[in-house]
Amino acid sequence: MATSFIRKLVVSSLLFFSASVxxxxxxxxxxxxxxxxxxxxxxxxxxxxxxxxxxxxxxxxxxxxxxxxxxxxxxxxxxxxxxxxxxxxxxxxxxxxxxxxxxxxxxxKAFETYFIANTSTGIEPADNLADLADELRGKTFTFGSKGSTSGRLMPEYHIREAFGEAPEDVFSRVGFSGNHTRTLRLVEAGTYQVGALNFQVWKKEMDDGNIDTDAVRVIWKTPPFPxxxxxxxxxxxxxxxxxxxxxxxxxxxxxxxxxxxxxxxxxxxxxxxxxxxxxxxxxxxxxxxxx
Amino acid sequence: MFSYPTVRTSLIFVAIALVSLLFSDIAITSSNPWQDLGNFFLGVVTPNFFSSEGLMTALLRTVAFAFVGVAVGSASGFLLALVYRFLPVRIFCNFIRAIHELFWALIFLQFFGFHPLTGVLAIAIPYAGIFAKVYSEILDEADPEPRNLLPPGTGVISAFLFARIPDCWHQIRTYTAYRLECGLRSSAILGFVGLPTLGFYLEASFSQGLYSDAGAMLILFYVLIATIPIWVRPKLLPIYVLSAPFFLGEGLPIVWGNVARFFTQDIVPAPLRNGEGLAGLGPWLNDLMVNAALPGIWNTVILTQIALVATGILALLAFPLVSNHFGGPIRRTFGHVFLVIARSTPEYVLAYILLQLWGPSMLPAVVALALHNGGIIGHLIGRQTNSIRLRPDAPKGFNRYTWELTPRVYRSFLAFLFYRWEIIMRETAILGILGIYTLGFYVDSAIQNIHFDRALVLILITALLNIGIDTLGRYIRRKLALQTMPTC
The missing domain is CATH 3.40.190.10 (Periplasmic binding protein-like II)
Incomplete structure (x- = not known):
């Protein structure tokens, strides 16, 4: 332990000096x-x-x-x-x-946003976001970062298209998780019932076996965008x-x-x-x- | 009892807080918060000190930024204190300290970027305002007698150095040392917006659920603060202050053109910048007020009032933990440890941790503000009760608490509480950056959308709100004839 500590100390001081040159x-x-x-x-x-x-x-x-x-x-x-x-x-x-x-x-070239929901909501996947309108209304919802394309811009656009209202008026609580991985974790844990994230992050976490498929599922996929x-x-x-x-x-x-x-x-x-x-x-x- | 003005004032504030509760958003939204909280405590008791090679560097940077920031702030604050009697200086100082360190950091990040100057100024500027106020109060209270005894013709500077400073020196030193501790907290949280201090790594480990790593960082931070009396020695101070600037890290070079651009373009309201003239300013300001400023102010005020009363309740419950009039030494030691942890953890970090565990609502913010501020006030009035000598036949236990000690310290308790009112509001606004819908949320949103003109107006509104609360707090303290203490 002690030697490892000293080693890290030396490495970090080296990093410190190399950064300054x-x-x-x-x-x-x-x-x-x-x-x-x-x-x-x-x-x-x-x-x-x-x-x-x-x-x-x-x-x-x-x-x-x-x-x-x-x-x-x-x-x-x-x-x-x-x-x-x-x-x-x-x-x-x-x-x-x-x-x-x-x-x-x-x-x-053809990126997508996945809308995901905690399974406790009982929301089933659909082809159109408007078909889910009744089930989504009043739920809690999280975007990713405020400046994200797949985590904020596109989902907000499609929510406004489907409901004709701002997300704050559709959902009972709207949050910004910070990033896609966190959106996934928060919806999986049920902190938020619904969320929207980058489809590549979803796929990669799925391939790596990091998603509890009993707790969270994809309910809608957006049309592609760059x-x-x-x-x-x-x-x-x-x-x-x-x-x-x-x-x-x-x-x-x-x-x-x-x-x-x-x-x-x-x-x-x-x-x-x-x-x-x-x-x-x-x-x-x-x-x-x-x- | 209800005829006492202090009791009436307290009840009015409790009533305001209860009404605010009706409008507030208090909830635990995560589905298994206790399990998460358990995991977190498990992480704290199984700290991993070897997780990141950057940890030691981050600790070093945290200390370096605190030293340089507090040193610059204290020196400028001292100079400002000398001219503090002039109204424009007072207004200027009130204004710069009404803006939180993190807001200053967010402003400087826009043109200095990740240069050490950003972090240094973010601490030094608001601290200069606070130092100016407190130093001038200390200087004013100096005994005038030595000055009156000086022979005629003594120079102003000699008189100041030899007749005034010696009398206040002890107080100035105590207060500056206390501020250094605050500086370490401020420095640590600057990491949350990207500076290379502890908060940077704390945020990263927390958001990934690496609680053992986060626990190690918190423990190191507590040790750093608790051992201040050991490693901060008057003789070593010059060495620290002179060497600290060399440990700030290099960051990225400043491009000076950015500074000019920020002041001549970025912060100019969009309608003026786009040549719409003053006619466009009305709708722009209207949109900003309706969609950001007003909801932000509303939530900030509500949350502040709830947190203020929660702080008071917690302080009153906590002070017996460290009071000599209750319990034995073992219980008091635990009391001390609890209060040290509560007050050493910055509100921002506490709120961040609780938000991760309980999900988003005002609750984590209220608990964080109450724990931190209640810890400070509880510690101060607990210490004060130790100087009270009770009669040998004084009541014991619960009656001692309710009928003997609490009434005796209640006035100074209220003085501390109203003193911290403005501090609580400043923190409440900043907690918005974490996603609670106070003013900080709207400032952060404006910055995320690269609308610095909007962000600046919102920061100015936040500052004015703080100045308003500060004035009101002072008015109430004067009305109730509560003695104010500079070191709180």
């Missing part, structure tokens, strides 16, 4: 905190190592506590690249002229040399390490443009998140 030319990226932190750190430390090898510069990942913090760090040029959700990407690119969506996951993407600032070439942006893009598209892809979870990355996210922008404007 990092130069200004470190390429820094972040990601929206949409899942448990341990998973994010593991995943993006892998990406940082991979990019550092491919790009031949120091690459550093910094974890943040909120979607807005990721957008702000990107906008303030404290990070140059970010793994955004559909909505956070649109918000960030609106704030940083010249920034570009580089690549999205194969699955992000979601997560890597977005880069427009001024990276000035700072890291000509063609740097293209190099980053190629590195992301060439990411084939199955373990790393599995951690996202995505089967690979494909090119994408800013225009692909027009539907997200329109939806966000419609429900008043973007002005």
């Amino acid at each position: 990092a130069t200004a030319q470190t390429f820094v990226f972040t990601a929206i905190p949409d899942e448990d932190e341990t998973k994010l750190v593991e995943r993006f430390q892998g990406v940082a190592d991979y990019l550092s090898e491919q790009l031949d510069v120091d690459v550093r990942y910094i974890p943040v506590k909120s979607y807005a913090a990721a957008i702000t760090a990107f906008r303030n040029n404290q990070v140059q690249l970010a793994w955004f959700g559909g909505l956070s990407g649109v918000q960030a690119r609106k704030l940083v002229p010249g920034s570009e969506a580089l690549a999205q996951g194969v699955e992000d 979601d997560y993407q890597w977005t880069i600032r427009g001024d990276v070439n000035d700072r890291f040399g000509d063609g740097f942006k293209e190099k980053v893009k190629q590195a992301l598209l060439n990411l084939k390490d199955p373990k790393l892809l599995e951690s996202f979870p995505r089967s690979g990355f494909i090119p994408v443009s800013n225009d692909a996210y027009e539907p997200i922008r329109k939806t966000a404007e419609e429900i008043g998140i973007l002005d």
Whole structure:
């Protein structure tokens, strides 16, 4: 125990000093905190190592506590690249002229939100959200983060479509769990009766055997929409040399390490443009998140 | 009994709290809260100190941010205290301390980002306002006699240093030391918004249900605070203060253009920024008031009033735990441990823990506020009863509590309670960030939607509300002729 403690102390002090010698030319990226932190750190430390090898510069990942913090760090040029959700990407690119969506996951072309319910509610799966209107009304409901696409924007849009009312008026209690994993845990535990989350998180947790299927089930799936993407600032070439942006893009598209892809979870990355996210922008404007 | 103004005031506040309860949202919504609570306590008794390599660094950063923040705050507060008699200075100080550390952090994060300056200023600014007020009160109470005895022609600075400071030095030191303890709490919770202090890891472990990891962090934090008298020595202080800035971590470099952008664009109300002119300002403000400010104010006030009375009840129940007039030394030791834990845990952390365990409602917030503030007041009046000497034939047990001691300490109890009224409201507003619908919830929502203009207006409203409650609290204390204590 004691030696392990000393070892950790030495490692942490080394980390501390190595952090202070990092130069200004470190390429820094972040990601929206949409899942448990341990998973994010593991995943993006892998990406940082991979990019550092491919790009031949120091690459550093910094974890943040909120979607807005990721957008702000990107906008303030404290990070140059970010793994955004559909909505956070649109918000960030609106704030940083010249920034570009580089690549999205194969699955992000047609992403979905799953509405899930605790089985104690007795709600059965349906094809249309409107069919569940009577059963959903008056229940408690949780979104994910306030800035999430699949955890907030799309579910709120569909709730407004189906009920013609704001979520606060439909449900007896509306909460924001913080992220998708937590939405799953809260609905599974019955803290909230119904919730909405990212379908990839659901599938991955299901494959890993982390879902108690007697306690929680999917009751509705949204139509597909574009979601997560890597977005880069427009001024990276000035700072890291000509063609740097293209190099980053190629590195992301060439990411084939199955373990790393599995951690996202995505089967690979494909090119994408800013225009692909027009539907997200329109939806966000419609429900008043973007002005 | 009902003719006593203190009793009448108390009953009015209890009545307000009861009415507030009718409008409040008090519930346990998780399906097996006791099992979760059990798991949490199991985690605390089986702490895992080796979970994260970052834990020791986080502890170091927590201490470093507290030292630098409190040092800067205390130095600026002292300078402000010298000119505190001027109304504009008083207004300025009231204003900066009416804004919570976490709100300051959220503001600085927008343009300094993850630079150490964000954390330092978030602590230093509100603390400067508090220091200015308390230091000036201490200086005012200094004995004027030594100054009157000085020979004519003594310089102002010499007179101040040699005739005024020595008389207040002890009090200034005691208060600054107390603030350092508060600084450690503030520093720890800054982690919840992303600074590299303890809260960062606490939030991460808690949200994943890693209770043993979270337990270890809490235990380390209690040990850190409980051992302050051992490791904070007057002789070591200069070393701590001078070396602390080197342990803040490097963060990310500041881009100064962001600062200009924040003040010239981000916080300018949207209609003005988009060239709609003053005509657009009305509807914008109206929307903000109806959909965010008013519901936020309503919930903040309701929750504050319930928490205030709950704090009072808890303090009155808790003070016998540490009073010499009840029980033996063993029970008192347990009493002390309980109250130390209650008051060392920041309300924000307590509320966060209870929200995870009981599900979202106002209940976790009320319990957290009552535990923390009731712990502080219970400790203070418990200590006060120790200086009371009872007659040998004084009643014992329950009668001693109800008819002897409580009436004797009731006035100072009320003084402490009304002093903390404003503090409770400030915390209530901030707990909104955790998802309770107080003002903090709407501030956080505005920031999450990148509407800094809206966020700033809401923060200003929160500050004004705090200043209002502070003024009201002072008025009531004056009306009831309650002695105020600066160190509470």
